Amino acid sequence: MTGTGQPDSDQERYARLLAIGTNAGLAMLVVLFGIYMLGVLDPHVPHERLPEIWHLPSGEFLELARLEAGWGWTARLRHADILTLLGIVTLAFCSVPCLLAVMPIYWRSRQRMLFAICGLEVAVITLAASGLLSVGH
Numbered sequence: 001m002t003g004t005g006q007p008d009s010d011q012e013r014y015a016r017l018l019a020i021g022t023n024a025g026l027a028m029l030v031v032l033f034g035i036y037m038l039g040v041l042d043p044h045v046p047h048e049r050l051p052e053i054w055h056l057p058s059g060e061f062l063e064l065a066r067l068e069a070g071w072g073w074t075a076r077l078r079h080a081d082i083l084t085l086l087g088i089v090t091l092a093f094c095s096v097p098c099l100l101a102v103m104p105i106y107w108r109s110r111q112r113m114l115f116a117i118c119g120l121e122v123a124v125i126t127l128a129a130s131g132l133l134s135v136g137h
Contacts, residue, residue: 014098014102017094025090025091030087041078096126103115
């Protein structure tokens with residue numbers, strides 16, 4: 001914040017884009033869940049099958065639901081239950097455009113450390129989402 005109590009331009013830009021991203025993600029969740037619940041599109045996993053597999057560990061759930069781990073779900077977007085994941089991905093990823101938008105401000109104002117931190121955050125989020133790294137059993 002500046003001495004006047006007004007947010008700096010980086011904070012305004014970040015907040016404005018974050019509001020757009022979160023509102024878009026929430027709207028997508030509502031609309032896509034509505035599509036799922038109203039039966040506009042068939043689900044990949046039928047509703048009546050969910051109680052028998054919902055409680056299972058993720059590996060078993062994926063096997064019985066005939067799903068693969070990682071980004072394989074994107075090939076099944078024609079199914080309503082899979083389509084709802086787009087809203088979740090939007091919410092999870094919405095900080096990346098915000099970070100990219102403030103990086104030029106930090107570069108111009110010679111705030112190299114903030115620029116580098118934003119760049120590293122974008123890299124970590126992107127690497128994590130890529131599926132190139134995996135941890136587990």
